[in-house]
Amino acid sequence: MSAADEQRPEQAPSSASEVIGAALGGAARKAGLDPTEESSTQKVVWSAMGGWRGILESVLPSLAFVILFTLAPDPLILSLGVSVGLAAVFTIVRLVQKSPPSAALGGLIAAAAAAALALWTGRGADNFVPGLITNAVYGTVFLVSALIGWSLIGIAAGFLMGDATGWRSDRRKRRAFRWLGIAWAVLFFARLAVQLPLYLTDQVTALGTLKLIMGLPLFAPLIAVTWLVVRALYPRASPQDPAPSA
Structure with missing residues (x-):
């Protein structure tokens, strides 16, 4: 086997990591998660x-779906219609104000797809199927990427900090990003572990309530921890730090 052949397996992951890093980094910047910017943790979250x-x-x-379904489960189309209608209103408001509609549009598409499935099956619990699938997929991707040494957190942070894949040669950074990836996987799998049994037993109100409780209230602190770890791994240079001597 030639030296060129020996190097080929390493080239593909590097190229893939650059593409993934650019995508994740761009999304992080749009969400205000750029460690190169001077922002407080509260502002970032x-x-x-x-x-x-x-x-x-x-x-x-x-929330509207859960409340209306609990008060009047029949007809199902009422609670689903209000839920999708609210998502549509948010999207229209963003379009009118010429603000980025991606978040609201994504919510609208997800709400419409979930509502269509629930109407087709006639089960209110099926309104939560897309969320269950999302948690399963995200949890698996974050866990596998962390365990094989290509943590998505590290790929995104490396892109944002101009480190590319350099973090993989730093034992401290590699370990930190591995555990951050595992932490995110645990969040998604925890949601799945709690919500799937409720879905299977058709406990719609409890399922919807726990989905809300395990949403932003768990997302926010993990975002804060991730931000603080990345900032600790890539400290900003102080303007007063002396320049290195020649």
Whole structure:
């Protein structure tokens, strides 16, 4: 086997990591998660949640569905219609104000797909199937990537900090990003472990309530921890630090 052949297995992961890093890093910047910027942890978490608008877009459609389904489960189309309608209103408001509609549009598409499935099966619990699938997929991807040494957190942080894949040669960074990836996987799998039994037993109200409780309230502190760890691994140079001597 030639030296060129020996190097080929390493080239593909590097190229893939650059593409994934660019995508994740771009998404992180749009969400206000750029470690190169001087921001407080509170501001970063608030920005990642999208502020009050983001919180309302995330919570209100599901909350409306749970309340209406609990008070009047029949007809199912009422609770589903209000949920999708709220998501549509948020999207229209963003379009009118010419603000980035991606978050609200994504919520609208997810709400519409979930509602269509629930109407097709006639089961209110099926409104939560997309969320269950999302948790399973995200949990698996975060866990596998962390265990094989290509943590998605590390790939995104490396792109944002101009470190590319250099963090993989730093034992401290590699270990930190591995555990951060595992922590995110645990969050997604914990949601799945709690919510799947409720789905299987058709406990719609409890399922919807726990989905809300295990949403932003768990997302926010993990975002804060991730931000603090990345900032600790890549400390900003102080303006007063002396320049290295020649």
